[in-house]
Amino acid sequence: MTITHATIRAAGPADVEHILAEYREAVRNLPPEESANLLWRPYQEFRGAVENGLFFVIENASGDFMAGAGVFDFADPGEKELGMCYVKQAWRGYGLQALLLRVRVCAATLGQVQDKGAGKHAATDYAALITGVKPANAHSAANTSELGFQPLATPSPALFMACAFCRTPPAPDSGRNCCCDFFALADAGRRQVIEKTLQMENWSRTRNGHQLIVALKVRHLLDLDFRTTLQDVVDELRGDELRLEAEPVGGIMEMKSDGEARGRT
Template structure:
């Protein structure tokens, strides 16, 4: 039997804020600059808002030590949501935790923006687009993102560039790039697939170099029967919709 570590994935709480930020600060201080830049840091207010909304998730071992984290962030003035700030500590890479965090966030972000179809033009209303940014040099994250079904976003909404002012690794002026990241969106069909896979999971189990990792899913939207039923309904609705590319920058009215 391989040696096994037991861990938990859950929504972060306000009491976790400083501890999580300390982990990210340590990563920025200790990792090579080109690697720490992949964390895509968020302003404190945005990070805290994600925690308050139950949209920042942490993976921790049995004694509460941080292993990985990631969040969902609202884009100001837009209905789109960005999946960002993903960080997996070096010793826990290779177990698929980035994929797990993507799947969990897809479910949570979708539940957080179920369109109201009771009004006019109900047939045209759809779920908020899910967008993520990846630095071109971060080939591993780009591969994970595409494997889960994210596709290149031709015209990113302008709100995605708000964080560029505080970017630690902006593109060179002669690069022709507006941002150091490439952006991707998730189609309705692949969103439905990711949600369905999450609903089928009892836990997350992977083995690497003879060591096993089992992550218990302590996530409300996968444990509460009402949320699960809502996600099942969403899967059916998404599969009934035509494939679409999101209209970037749609303003909230």
């Protein structure tokens, strides 16, 4: 068995042109049906993700690009989009898209946790984490569904802003506003993704007698304070799940002084 060692890390400003060159090459050289799945972003959004430490690359020991993806902010802090995922053809089948999704969920969540000064049990409304997938891209749709993303019935207008830069817009008579279907990560999915990612020491997959081992060189997963904060998020979301499970249908049950239960809607 042959083994390739790789690293996932946050991209820096010095990586911008190299990453863009990889994406441009993919658009030029991939078959049209494959390059159509590479969803481009405006340059300023891409650079903003890099500067915010929210664009991640996977590269081999020689520094060659293998895959990349980012988290993109909107004017509304209540939403973030996970997008611009690209895995080079030679490295497909090793679960790198799923790894990039996991890392981005953790990083995006860390960017919106409550201030510790607000109290340990203060509620946090986490921004919705949304991703767009072309209907024909069954593999990506399966990856997002497996991690707990659910169809988003009413996408916000901000999600359509990038459509102006789309290379494969829907046909005028298709009845679609966008060539993508949108999915949002449910709270239970967020909790499970973060919890399982915190347990990972590396990412290892084997395909056709070849093993790929990806070292996690991501500060969001290595820094002790960040890990503690992510574990706090897991505990909070699990507590929310348990409270919801304990609530009877129709309202929260209270006990009157005589022991009779009554509902509060």
